[in-house]
Amino acid sequence: MTTTDHANALTAGALFQRLRDGVARTRGDLVADTGLGRAAVAARVDALLAAGLLVPAGAASSTGGRPPQVVRFDAHAGATLALDFGARHATIGLADLSGEPIATVSRELDIAEGPETCLRLALDQARELLRDSRAELFGVGVGVPGPVEHSTGRPVNPPIMPGWDGFDIPGAVREELDGEVQVDNDVNILAIGEHALRGGAVDDLVYVKVATGIGAGIISGGLLQRGALGSAGDLGHIHVRLPESPLVAPGDERDLEAVASGTAVAAALRERGTPAHSNADVVRLIQAGDADAITLTREAGRVLGEALAIVVNLMNPSMIVIGGSLGRVADHLIAGAREVVYRRSIPLATQHLRIEPSRGGVTAGVRGAATMALQAALSPAAVDRRLAAQG
Amino acid sequence: MTTTDHANALTAGALFQRLRDGVARTRGDLVADTGLGRAAVAARVDALLAAGLLVPAGAASSTGGRPPQVVRFDAHAGATLALDFGARHATIGLADLSGEPIATVSRELDIAEGPETCLRLALDQARELLRDSRAELFGVGVGVPGPVEHSTGRPVNPPIMPGWDGFDIPGAVREELDGEVQVDNDVNILAIGEHALRGGAVDDLVYVKVATGIGAGIISGGLLQRGALGSAGDLGHIHVRLPESPLVAPGDERDLEAVASGTAVAAALRERGTPAHSNADVVRLIQAGDADAITLTREAGRVLGEALAIVVNLMNPSMIVIGGSLGRVADHLIAGAREVVYRRSIPLATQHLRIEPSRGGVTAGVRGAATMALQAALSPAAVDRRLAAQG
Numbered sequence: 001m002t003t004t005d006h007a008n009a010l011t012a013g014a015l016f017q018r019l020r021d022g023v024a025r026t027r028g029d030l031v032a033d034t035g036l037g038r039a040a041v042a043a044r045v046d047a048l049l050a051a052g053l054l055v056p057a058g059a060a061s062s063t064g065g066r067p068p069q070v071v072r073f074d075a076h077a078g079a080t081l082a083l084d085f086g087a088r089h090a091t092i093g094l095a096d097l098s099g100e101p102i103a104t105v106s107r108e109l110d111i112a113e114g115p116e117t118c119l120r121l122a123l124d125q126a127r128e129l130l131r132d133s134r135a136e137l138f139g140v141g142v143g144v145p146g147p148v149e150h151s152t153g154r155p156v157n158p159p160i161m162p163g164w165d166g167f168d169i170p171g172a173v174r175e176e177l178d179g180e181v182q183v184d185n186d187v188n189i190l191a192i193g194e195h196a197l198r199g200g201a202v203d204d205l206v207y208v209k210v211a212t213g214i215g216a217g218i219i220s221g222g223l224l225q226r227g228a229l230g231s232a233g234d235l236g237h238i239h240v241r242l243p244e245s246p247l248v249a250p251g252d253e254r255d256l257e258a259v260a261s262g263t264a265v266a267a268a269l270r271e272r273g274t275p276a277h278s279n280a281d282v283v284r285l286i287q288a289g290d291a292d293a294i295t296l297t298r299e300a301g302r303v304l305g306e307a308l309a310i311v312v313n314l315m316n317p318s319m320i321v322i323g324g325s326l327g328r329v330a331d332h333l334i335a336g337a338r339e340v341v342y343r344r345s346i347p348l349a350t351q352h353l354r355i356e357p358s359r360g361g362v363t364a365g366v367r368g369a370a371t372m373a374l375q376a377a378l379s380p381a382a383v384d385r386r387l388a389a390q391g
Numbered sequence: 392m393t394t395t396d397h398a399n400a401l402t403a404g405a406l407f408q409r410l411r412d413g414v415a416r417t418r419g420d421l422v423a424d425t426g427l428g429r430a431a432v433a434a435r436v437d438a439l440l441a442a443g444l445l446v447p448a449g450a451a452s453s454t455g456g457r458p459p460q461v462v463r464f465d466a467h468a469g470a471t472l473a474l475d476f477g478a479r480h481a482t483i484g485l486a487d488l489s490g491e492p493i494a495t496v497s498r499e500l501d502i503a504e505g506p507e508t509c510l511r512l513a514l515d516q517a518r519e520l521l522r523d524s525r526a527e528l529f530g531v532g533v534g535v536p537g538p539v540e541h542s543t544g545r546p547v548n549p550p551i552m553p554g555w556d557g558f559d560i561p562g563a564v565r566e567e568l569d570g571e572v573q574v575d576n577d578v579n580i581l582a583i584g585e586h587a588l589r590g591g592a593v594d595d596l597v598y599v600k601v602a603t604g605i606g607a608g609i610i611s612g613g614l615l616q617r618g619a620l621g622s623a624g625d626l627g628h629i630h631v632r633l634p635e636s637p638l639v640a641p642g643d644e645r646d647l648e649a650v651a652s653g654t655a656v657a658a659a660l661r662e663r664g665t666p667a668h669s670n671a672d673v674v675r676l677i678q679a680g681d682a683d684a685i686t687l688t689r690e691a692g693r694v695l696g697e698a699l700a701i702v703v704n705l706m707n708p709s710m711i712v713i714g715g716s717l718g719r720v721a722d723h724l725i726a727g728a729r730e731v732v733y734r735r736s737i738p739l740a741t742q743h744l745r746i747e748p749s750r751g752g753v754t755a756g757v758r759g760a761a762t763m764a765l766q767a768a769l770s771p772a773a774v775d776r777r778l779a780a781q782g
Binding site: 157204229231233238240306315344349 | 547548595607609611614617618620622623624628629631632697701702704705706707708709736737738739743
């Protein structure tokens with residue numbers, strides 16, 4: 001083995017990962033950045049240019065002589081498709097190869113109508129988006145509102161998805177579309193989307209969705225943690241020490257989401273004579289300044305804080321993001337949660353901890369599903385396979 | 392880019408990872424296993440043979456013609472050093488390149504005497520072990536009984552290690568020995584050791600140390616999870632819903648380790664008039680069949696179970712391992728813990744969950760520290776650098 005062989009260590013697919021941030025670089029930058037030889041960098045850049053994954057991006061400034069040419073990742077060299085299913089609607093989106101949503105369409109549907117009906121509707125919509133864009137499809141990301149075995153893409157006993165248990169979602173999608181298919185639950189996808197949106201600056205991030213239920217997506221060391229069977233992040237069913245609160249009866253034995261979800265806040269409001277039947281009602285009341293709604297949501301935040309303090313001690317994230325339909329009034333949840341987290345967790349774990357509302361907005365699910373698809377479709381191995389096939 | 396270039400995708404260092412299991416393989420096996428070309432496999436195997444990392448291991452059986460030669464990883468091509476510090480003793484061990492302990496020596500010391508004194512003692516012992524073995528030192532792994540910033544190897548506000556806060560352990564070790572130095576807290580190292588001992592068959596494993604305190608090392612997807620600042624796994628300071636129990640006063644607000652540790656069980660025994668002043672006393676009483684000690688340890692297991700149910704819902708491990716000085720009577724802890732975990736956690740998360748005593752034994756810390764050192768010293772990049780340096 002010679003040093004030349006060592007210089008070949010980084011494949012084109014691996015080199016390409018350095019360019020996915022979209023920053024334009026000279027070949028010299030890449031030599032300095034990777035330790036690869038000039039000839040090896042040149043061969044890899046040429047192959048990536050030929051495949052359309054990189055494009056020339058003009059000349060760098062020079063201190064004399066012919067200015068060096070720069071290249072950058074062409075995020076428009078292809079497209080990714082996102083199918084983001086909720087209980088009552090689906091958002092179908094097309095994203096570029098950086099995961100940035102280009103076009104999204106929302107359709108009402110009932111997830112309980114089963115996989116064939118729901119997927120047909122979503123795929124019809126997807127084909128329209130693809131026809132308009134004419135971009136090559138690199139991958140498909142699918143999010144569903146229930147537990148999924150990520151390795152096979154099949155839902156596992158999903159409580160609100162009758163007919164979907166064990167259904168081969170990737171197989172059904174591949175019958176209609178080219179490209180690899182990745183499937184996960186909605187909260188994991190929101191976590192991936194939030195991580196991507198923050199530019200990878202926060203590698204230990206816990207995304208908490210507070211809506212009808214409560215769930216979490218855990219990103220640790222930049223990677224989503226799915227656990228042995230894919231059920232990691234089930235924050236809603238943990239039992240925490242319940243503080244005294246209007247949401248909690250003495251001796252209460254319920255799990256977190258029975259006490260701190262939007263559903264729980266709405267029920268407590270109804271007990272006080274305020275008509276609140278949905279998360280949207282709770283959000284509207286808070287936005288209108290209803291004192292009970294604000295107080296109860298802050299109480300829900302305190303109970304949530306008991307759970308988050310445990311997450312902080314176990315996982316040591318640097319950021320907790322609050323999203324979901326109650327994420328729109330996250331400030332009240334966060335105020336309650338902060339009180340408890342900073343009291344309960346050890347100082348080393350809370351020293352640099354931030355608790356913030358989600359920044360994902362309405363395209364969060366599309367961005368997350370597209371990013372998940374790209375993690376597979378633009379991996380070093382996948383890019384190397386693509387280049388080899390073009391050979 | 393051509394298919395030839397693609398075939399060069401896997402470096403010698405990466406190919407070497409496939410052989411670290413110690414199984415003997417032919418070059419043809421490696422071609423089939425990796426997709427590399429015959430010539431590329433041959434060049435890489437030659438380089439690894441020349442470096443002594445692989446050795447010829449005879450001939451495979453053949454269906455005719457000259458039988459193909461097999462090669463295997465030579466775990467005796469070098470050594471790893473482990474310095475495993477506890478509060479009152481240190482175990483210094485030499486391991487082979489598979490992390491298997493070859494020689495270990497335990498010495499009494501007081502960690503509170505500070506880093507210079509403790510490291511001098513350990514390093515003197517280490518040099519003796521190295522002199523006897525005459526093997527090349529590949530790396531050093533250090534475990535300490537307190538929080539560590541893994542990236543720098545410096546302890547961070549360690550409660551029982553006066554003088555060690557911020558001390559540059561890797562720098563001090565490198566003044567005396569060659570090789571890269573990795574440092575982590577004792578529980579993370581026990582988790583790494585347990586994972587290695589089980590041959591990597593269990594990639595989502597939580598190691599729980601129950602002794603004077605309670606801590607956990609979390610392995611997820613085969614990787615130790617350290618979190619943003621290295622404080623992940625702090626199970627002992629979480630607040631759980633405390634069940635009614637002889638260990639818990641009504642309205643009790645203490646954290647897990649104040650209620651379920653060896654210290655807590657010993658204190659409850661003293662309240663009942665049984666002289667128990669240490670974890671060792673508790674273990675002795677249980678082994679002698681003391682009914683109170685058994686009942687209280689099982690109660691501690693139930694409280695621990697409340698915390699483990701949360702770990703299971705959040706992380707979805709496939710195995711929880713109970714170690715530490717109370718791990719020697721783990722059956723009683725586990726019996727209590729199981730009752731609660733299987734009741735509290737969702738079925739998908741407990742379906743294939745095993746809760747078992749640690750198999751690590753007295754060399755667990757040495758195996759873990761050596762394995763941690765080897766994760767760095769035999770990484771693909773480190774092996775490629777080693778081969779390049781040999782030219």
